[in-house]
Amino acid sequence: MANSDIESRAKDVSEEELFKEFKEHSVAEFFKKNRQMLGLYGKVRSLTTILHEYVTNSLDACEEARILPEINIKLEQLGEDHYKMVVRDNGPGMPEEIAAKALGKLLTGTKFHRLIQTRGQQGIGAAGATMFAQMTTGKPIAVITGNGKKAVQFRLSIDTIKNEPKIMDLSYLTKEFKGTQITAEFKDVSYRKGEQGVLEYLRRTAIANPHAKISFQAPDGEMIIFPRTNTEVPKKPSEIKPHPATITLDELSNMAKKTSATKVSTFLKNDLERFGDMSLRQLSDLVKFDLNKSPSKLTWEECEQIIKAFKQMKFTAPSTEGLVPIGEERIEKSLKKIVQPEFLKVVTRPPSTYSGYSFQIEAAIAFGGNAGKEIESFVDEKTGESQKVFRAEIMRFANRVPLLFDEGGCAITHGVKSIDWKRYGIKDFESSQITVFVNLVSVHIPYTSAGKTAIADEPEILEEIRDRKKNEKGNFFEIHSRGCICLVPNN
Amino acid sequence: MANSDIESRAKDVSEEELFKEFKEHSVAEFFKKNRQMLGLYGKVRSLTTILHEYVTNSLDACEEARILPEINIKLEQLGEDHYKMVVRDNGPGMPEEIAAKALGKLLTGTKFHRLIQTRGQQGIGAAGATMFAQMTTGKPIAVITGNGKKAVQFRLSIDTIKNEPKIMDLSYLTKEFKGTQITAEFKDVSYRKGEQGVLEYLRRTAIANPHAKISFQAPDGEMIIFPRTNTEVPKKPSEIKPHPATITLDELSNMAKKTSATKVSTFLKNDLERFGDMSLRQLSDLVKFDLNKSPSKLTWEECEQIIKAFKQMKFTAPSTEGLVPIGEERIEKSLKKIVQPEFLKVVTRPPSTYSGYSFQIEAAIAFGGNAGKEIESFVDEKTGESQKVFRAEIMRFANRVPLLFDEGGCAITHGVKSIDWKRYGIKDFESSQITVFVNLVSVHIPYTSAGKTAIADEPEILEEIRDRKKNEKGNFFEIHSRGCICLVPNN
Numbered sequence: 001m002a003n004s005d006i007e008s009r010a011k012d013v014s015e016e017e018l019f020k021e022f023k024e025h026s027v028a029e030f031f032k033k034n035r036q037m038l039g040l041y042g043k044v045r046s047l048t049t050i051l052h053e054y055v056t057n058s059l060d061a062c063e064e065a066r067i068l069p070e071i072n073i074k075l076e077q078l079g080e081d082h083y084k085m086v087v088r089d090n091g092p093g094m095p096e097e098i099a100a101k102a103l104g105k106l107l108t109g110t111k112f113h114r115l116i117q118t119r120g121q122q123g124i125g126a127a128g129a130t131m132f133a134q135m136t137t138g139k140p141i142a143v144i145t146g147n148g149k150k151a152v153q154f155r156l157s158i159d160t161i162k163n164e165p166k167i168m169d170l171s172y173l174t175k176e177f178k179g180t181q182i183t184a185e186f187k188d189v190s191y192r193k194g195e196q197g198v199l200e201y202l203r204r205t206a207i208a209n210p211h212a213k214i215s216f217q218a219p220d221g222e223m224i225i226f227p228r229t230n231t232e233v234p235k236k237p238s239e240i241k242p243h244p245a246t247i248t249l250d251e252l253s254n255m256a257k258k259t260s261a262t263k264v265s266t267f268l269k270n271d272l273e274r275f276g277d278m279s280l281r282q283l284s285d286l287v288k289f290d291l292n293k294s295p296s297k298l299t300w301e302e303c304e305q306i307i308k309a310f311k312q313m314k315f316t317a318p319s320t321e322g323l324v325p326i327g328e329e330r331i332e333k334s335l336k337k338i339v340q341p342e343f344l345k346v347v348t349r350p351p352s353t354y355s356g357y358s359f360q361i362e363a364a365i366a367f368g369g370n371a372g373k374e375i376e377s378f379v380d381e382k383t384g385e386s387q388k389v390f391r392a393e394i395m396r397f398a399n400r401v402p403l404l405f406d407e408g409g410c411a412i413t414h415g416v417k418s419i420d421w422k423r424y425g426i427k428d429f430e431s432s433q434i435t436v437f438v439n440l441v442s443v444h445i446p447y448t449s450a451g452k453t454a455i456a457d458e459p460e461i462l463e464e465i466r467d468r469k470k471n472e473k474g475n476f477f478e479i480h481s482r483g484c485i486c487l488v489p490n491n
Numbered sequence: 492m493a494n495s496d497i498e499s500r501a502k503d504v505s506e507e508e509l510f511k512e513f514k515e516h517s518v519a520e521f522f523k524k525n526r527q528m529l530g531l532y533g534k535v536r537s538l539t540t541i542l543h544e545y546v547t548n549s550l551d552a553c554e555e556a557r558i559l560p561e562i563n564i565k566l567e568q569l570g571e572d573h574y575k576m577v578v579r580d581n582g583p584g585m586p587e588e589i590a591a592k593a594l595g596k597l598l599t600g601t602k603f604h605r606l607i608q609t610r611g612q613q614g615i616g617a618a619g620a621t622m623f624a625q626m627t628t629g630k631p632i633a634v635i636t637g638n639g640k641k642a643v644q645f646r647l648s649i650d651t652i653k654n655e656p657k658i659m660d661l662s663y664l665t666k667e668f669k670g671t672q673i674t675a676e677f678k679d680v681s682y683r684k685g686e687q688g689v690l691e692y693l694r695r696t697a698i699a700n701p702h703a704k705i706s707f708q709a710p711d712g713e714m715i716i717f718p719r720t721n722t723e724v725p726k727k728p729s730e731i732k733p734h735p736a737t738i739t740l741d742e743l744s745n746m747a748k749k750t751s752a753t754k755v756s757t758f759l760k761n762d763l764e765r766f767g768d769m770s771l772r773q774l775s776d777l778v779k780f781d782l783n784k785s786p787s788k789l790t791w792e793e794c795e796q797i798i799k800a801f802k803q804m805k806f807t808a809p810s811t812e813g814l815v816p817i818g819e820e821r822i823e824k825s826l827k828k829i830v831q832p833e834f835l836k837v838v839t840r841p842p843s844t845y846s847g848y849s850f851q852i853e854a855a856i857a858f859g860g861n862a863g864k865e866i867e868s869f870v871d872e873k874t875g876e877s878q879k880v881f882r883a884e885i886m887r888f889a890n891r892v893p894l895l896f897d898e899g900g901c902a903i904t905h906g907v908k909s910i911d912w913k914r915y916g917i918k919d920f921e922s923s924q925i926t927v928f929v930n931l932v933s934v935h936i937p938y939t940s941a942g943k944t945a946i947a948d949e950p951e952i953l954e955e956i957r958d959r960k961k962n963e964k965g966n967f968f969e970i971h972s973r974g975c976i977c978l979v980p981n982n
Contacts, residue, residue, distance in 0.1 A: 013556045015638065019589050021601040027518045030598055030613065036937045036947035037528075065504045098510050107521055110512040122521065135741040138791030147506065250626040300629030406939075408899030446527045448897075449940035456527035 027106045028163035031128060031450070032135065038128040039451025043081055043190035044197055045405060049451060050085065050132065050189070051198045053125035054182060055205060056401055057102075058089035059212060060111075060118050061180070065092035066233050069212040075198070077219040081190055082137075088181040093147040096154065096170065103130050103143060103182070104156045104165025115357065115443040117237040117323055119401045124450055129184065131158050136187035140168060146177035191219050195373070196404045202226060204395060204402035207334045208326055208439060229333055240322035240358045240443050241273040244310045246460065247356030253303045256295040267295040268306075273358070274316045283309050318351040318358035325362050325441050326400060335366055339435055342368030346437075349467065354460035359442035361464045365434065372433035390433040396455075397439040403453055410454035412438045415465030438465060518597045519654035522619060522941070523626065529619040530942025534572055534681035535688055536896060540942060541576065541623065541680070542689045544616035545673060546696060547892055548593075549580035550703060551602075551609050552671070556583035557724050560703040566689070568710040572681055573628075579672040584638040587645065587661065590671070594621050594634060595647045595656025606848065606934040608728040608814055610892045615941055620675065622649050627678035631659060637668035682710050686864070687895045693717060695886060695893035698825045699817055699930060720824055731813035731849045731934050732764040735801045737951065738847030744794045747786040758786040759797075764849070765807045773804050809842040809849035816853050816932050817891060826857055830926055833859030837928075840958065845951035850933035852955045856925065863924035881924040887946075888930035894944055901945035903929045906956030929956060 031038055039049035055071060062069035067090060074086040094102065101108045102123075109123030120126075130141050140157035151173035157166045193199055202216055206226035211233060214226040242251055261267035268275050268283070268291075284291050286309035289302050326334075328346045335344055346364040353359065376389035396403040396412040407413050416436050421429040446456040455461065522529055530540035546562060553560035558581060565577040585593060592599045593614075600614030611617075621632050631648040642664035648657045684690055693707055697717035702724060705717040733742055752758035759766050759774070759782075775782050777800035780793050817825075819837045826835055837855040844850065867880035887894040887903040898904050907927050912920040937947040946952065 013583065015583070015586065018555060018583055019586065019601060021605055022589055022592070022599070023601075023604055024592075024596070024599045025603045025614070027521075027598065030518075030603070033603070033935070034613070034938065034941075036939050036949075037941060041937065041947045041949065064509060092504070092506070092509060095506065095510065098513055101513070101515075105515070107518065108513070108515045110510060110514075112516045112521075112524070113514055114512055122525070123516070135739070138740070138744065138794075248626070249629070253629065303629075406900050409897050409945075444524070446532065447525065448527050448942070450525075450528060451939070454900075456532045458527075458532065 026161060026163040028127075028131065028158055028160040031106060031124070032131055032160050035128070035132065035135070037450050038124065038132075039405065039449070039453055040128065040132050043188060044192050044194070046132065047083065047085075047186070047189040047191060048196060048198050048201050048404060049125075050129045050184075050186060051087070052201060052401070052452075053120075053129050054085075054087040055202075055214075056119035057126050058087065058091055058180070059205075059209060059400075060120055061091035061094075062089060062212075063233055063236070064118075066236065067091060068228070068231065068233055069209070070214075071212065072215045072217075073198075073202070074217040075191060075219050077191065078185065079187075082185070082187045083189055083191060083219065084183065084185045086181065086183045088179060090179045093145040093151070093178060093180055096145070096152045096167070099143055099145050099152075099180070100154075100156060100165040100167050103127055103141065104158050104167075106131075106158075106163055114239055115241065116239045117399055117441060117443050119399050121444065122450065122452075125452070127158060128450075130156060131160065133184040133186055134158060136189075137185045139185055140166075141182060141184040143180070143182055144173070144177060145180040146173060148176060148178035151175075151177035199224065201402055201404055203338070204397070204404075205400075207331075207338055207395070207437075208397050208400040208402065210326075210330050210334050229337065230330055234324050234326075237324045237443075238322045240318060241271055242356035243273045243315065243318050243353040243358055244268075244275050244279070244313070244356075245315045246353045247272070247307070247310070249300070249303055249307045251356055252307060253298070253300060256298045256303065259295050261295055263292050264295050264298060265291040273318055279313060279315065282313050286312060318353055320351060320360075322443065323351055323358055323360050323441050325360060326439060328362075331362060331364050331437065331439075335364055335435075335437065339366050339371050340369040341366035341371045341435070349464065352460060352464050354446075354458045357442055357444045359440060359461065359464070361461075361467075362437075362439040362441065363465070364437035366437070367432075367434055371435040390431065392429050392432050393435045395435060395437045397437075398445045398447075398452075398455060399441060400439060401452075403455075405451075406448070406454040409448060411457045411461050412440065412455060412465060414457055415462050418462075419466055517652060517654040519618075519622065519649055519651040522597060522615070523622055523651050526619070526623065526626070528941050529615065529623075530896065530940070530944055531619065531623050534679060535683050535685070537623065538574065538576075538677070538680040538682060539687060539689050539692050539895060540616075541620045541675075541677060542578070543692060543892070543943075544611075544620050545576075545578040546693075546705075547610035548617050549578065549582055549671070550696075550700060550891075551611055552582035552585075553580060553703075554724060554727070555609075557727065558582060559719070559722060559724055560700070561705075562703065563706045563708075564689075564693070565708040566682060566710050568682065569676065570678075573676070573678045574680055574682060574710065575674065575676045577672065577674045579670060581670045584636040584642070584669060584671055587636070587643045587658070590634055590636050590643075591645075591647060591656040591658050594618055594632065594673070595649050595658075597649075597654055605730055606732065607730045608890055608932060608934050610890050612935060613941065613943075616943070618649065619941075621647060622651065624675040624677055625649060627680075628676045630676055631657075632673060632675040634671070634673055635664070635668060636671040637664060639667060639669035642666075642668035690715065692893055692895055694829065695888070695895070696891075698822075698829055698886070698928075699888050699891040699893065701817075701821050701825050720828065721821055725815050725817075728815045728934075729813045731809060732762055733847035734764045734806065734809050734844040734849055735759075735766050735770070735804070735847075736806045737844045738763070738798070738801070740791070740794055740798045742847055743798060744789070744791060747789045747794065750786050752786055754783050755786050755789060756782040764809055770804060770806065774800050777803060809844055811842060811851075813934065814842055814849055814851050814932050816851060817930060819853075822853060822855050822928065822930075826855055826926075826928065830857050830862050831860040832857035832862045832926070840955065843951060843955050845937075845949045848933055848935045850931060850952065850955070852952075852958075853928075853930040853932065854956070855928035857928070858923075858925055862926040881922065883920050883923050884926045886926060886928045888928075889936045889938075889943075889946060890932060891930060892943075894946075896942075897939070897945040900939060902948045902952050903931065903946060903956060905948055906953050909953075910957055 070090045076084040140155040144153040154170040155168040210230040216224045259267045287305040348362045351360040372390035373393045561581045563579045567575040631646040635644040645661040646659040701721040707715045750758045778796040839853045842851040863881035864884045
């Protein structure tokens with residue numbers, strides 16, 4: 001085709017025509033049209049995603065207020081693929097305007113701007129559930145929330161065009177109420193007892209949160225209670241500053257613009273983790289500018305010098321104060337109770353960092369008993385004995401939140417599968433009767449999607465799951481000197 | 492622990508303390524902190540993701556203006572993990588304020604509000620690339636864009652706090668320039684020739700877009716050209732209205748509020764696909780209210796009656812006017828040229844719908860030649876001949892855009908793997924020397940993440956990939972009566 005032909009065709013479409021639809025859209029409209037990105041697709045998955053959003057918010061709220069969580073969930077079937085969910089917690093409650101935004105406006109919350117370990121972190125999930133209720137049933141959700149003195153109830157929907165909450169029928173309660181209760185109806189969802197359903201989600205939540213009491217009333221009326229095995233509220237995680245070992249240039253440059261410090265030296269000492277006078281002396285030898293200058297005057301190139309220097313320096317690992325792992329003893333107790341393995345080994349590794357964010361890995365391995373996933377069971381024709389076929393089970397958690405979906409796209413799976421299991425006497429990992437438990441504890445989990453089902457392959461996280469520091473081939477646990485399956489934790 | 496203890500602890504944390512950090516954040520801040528959700532993680536993946544955003548925008552822009560696309564890409568290595576990318580197209584160009592928003596403000600664009608088949612659909616990707624350039628190098632991107640009469644150049648960055656573009660150094664060009672050229676530097680990215688790198692991305696783009704000419708200058712100076720094998724701009728896809736067979740209740744209810752029609756009957760006939768007088772007569776027998784009422788007065792319950800009735804009615808499949816598949820002949824030509832298989836079969840299936848969105852599946856299967864992925868090659872000790880080990884390769888496309896990542900979480904993979912391949916004489920699909928090609932053509936692709944790497948398991952899409960309509964076990968292609976591997980397409 002000649003060039004002039006192409007040109008003449010181009011004239012057929014005017015600029016007005018090409019750009020007449022150029023518009024902005026709200027984040028609520030975006031996630032409504034792309035609800036799959038919130039994990040809201042598939043009947044079983046959608047129901048689990050919704051419950052997950054409510055339960056993580058409740059657990060976070062209770063712990064932040066230093067309350068031992070007690071969460072009651074009731075699921076009622078109203079029709080085919082049509083359910084009513086009630087989630088009640090004993091948390092601190094919320095003032096009405098906070099509750100309205102937390103549940104009715106995407107991208108709001110207390111968790112986004114802080115480097116603090118919480119389950120939720122985006123301010124999207126619970127408002128997404130409100131949107132899904134509205135989309136599938138046309139109905140608002142009902143909220144009751146109170147702090148023990150004052151309590152309020154209202155119905156809530158979202159104006160998706162504006163991404164704003166709409167409160168209806170607000171009234172104040174006369175009787176005492178402490179906590180938050182959400183009642184919502186959903187269609188296009190389904191309750192199953194299977195691997196990725198709400199019951200398995202709650203079972204795993206109980207394993208990783210032994211201090212929480214969770215009750216679940218199933219649609220058939222059955223009442224399932226996960227009691228506490230521990231009566232201590234987990235230590236309150238403190239805010240952790242970005243760590244110099246892996247902080248990004250962009251983050252350092254943004255922080256320099258915002259700091260109240262008047263010198264670069266005090267800025268670094270105040271605003272970074274593990275950066276003291278010794279680090280400062282080292283740094284001043286490595287950069288070509290005066291560290292007494294104002295941070296607001298730092299150029300990108302000077303920040304680059306700092307980051308390059310950081311890579312050559314040694315820093316203490318982040319303190320264990322800010323991160324709150326479940327703890328070896330509690331994981332052991334939980335897994336013994338629920339998996340009843342013949343062999344169990346648990347390790348909470350020391351903290352590390354990626355992109356300036358502190359994190360640590362907790363890992364456990366269980367053989368025998370109820371470990372692994374039973375996928376088939378048949379009776380041997382000759383002996384009459386029943387035989388079972390197992391698959392390895394990888395239980396993934398991020399800040400104690402179970403991850404049930406997208407196993408194949410998750411750093412935990414990639415890390416665990418890349419371990420040379422033969423060195424542990426395990427010939428074929430996939431078909432072993434084994435449960436591997438991994439909990440990523442971090443001030444920021446790098447999820448691959450707003451649905452928060454899988455962790456991105458950040459190299460430092462992968463390394464730490466495999467624990468390659470001591471051995472090129474990766475050590476999930478250190479192998480006992482006799483080379484047998486008796487594993488000893490690596491620390 | 493006694494209840495009073497829990498209560499007394501709760502008082503330690505005041506309401507002000509609990510909610511002092513309650514804030515909103517912009518969608519740009521959100522995706523900056525969660526860049527993994529845009530596919531911007533991993534050095535190879537990040538570079539492919541960025542190129543993908545630019546190339547899809549260029550192809551869309553050219554086709555919308557009825558121009559045969561010619562895209563020139565140059566990648567230059569500036570340092571370790573540091574590259575400069577230049578992408579130039581021969582498209583219609585953009586007015587400066589449109590260009591600034593398209594490349595510098597998330598959630599803007601021409602594609603979100605229309606039901607029209609385009610590659611991009613979210614208005615996030617290209618602005619995300621600008622953000623990534625800025626985050627990793629501190630530098631804005633450089634843009635030149637013109638319509639052949641007027642051209643402008645400027646540098647552009649994003650104010651992430653406000654999610655607004657910042658234009659710098661704007662000037663008008665005196666010489667003629669038609670198209671758009673973007674120059675941007677990125678760090679923390681890496682060029683590899685492997686399976687998920689930019690070269691493979693372009694190779695697959697060329698397979699699915701035989702009308703595009705693409706040139707790529709690699710960092711080592713090598714020039715790779717993918718010439719056109721076809722000189723026709725693909726038919727212009729028309730806007731397709733929602734289809735009654737699968738439209739959601741929520742969508743119908745929203746449309747009823749917005750329509751200009753004054754009666755429900757005319758609203759349905761005007762605003763839905765394939766809904767005519769016969770459908771109207773059928774519907775009026777199935778609902779309990781007057782179809783002459785105003786659409787703005789339709790209640791949720793009445794919309795529910797309509798949707799229930801739709802499920803009992805039969806509708807013609809969506810017209811093939813709105814969807815533009817690549818076409819059997821062109822796929823065949825492309826695959827023959829690039830895969831050179833011994834056996835090749837291609838089918839473009841008729842359109843179908845999910846959630847009211849029209850879509851159709853194109854599928855191809857190739858054996859032998861360069862089909863499959865070679866994963867190992869060794870020499871037989873006895874015969875001295877070289878032996879190769881292959882794995883099946885699934886080439887996934889969405890509106891002609893290659894999907895290279897997250898294979899395990901994609902409906903195309905799930906659909907293809909769930910086919911009973913033994914019925915085609917393929918004993919072990921995974922280890923066969925076979926290439927399966929699937930292109931999902933749709934007015935809206937249900938991506939699982941804003942990074943657009945995988946398609947959600949929407950049941951209607953899965954069904955159509957397997958083509959279960961004719962056979963419970965799923966028919967990828969219809970099996971020839973003799974039961975041999977000679978497949979005949981199913982239509």
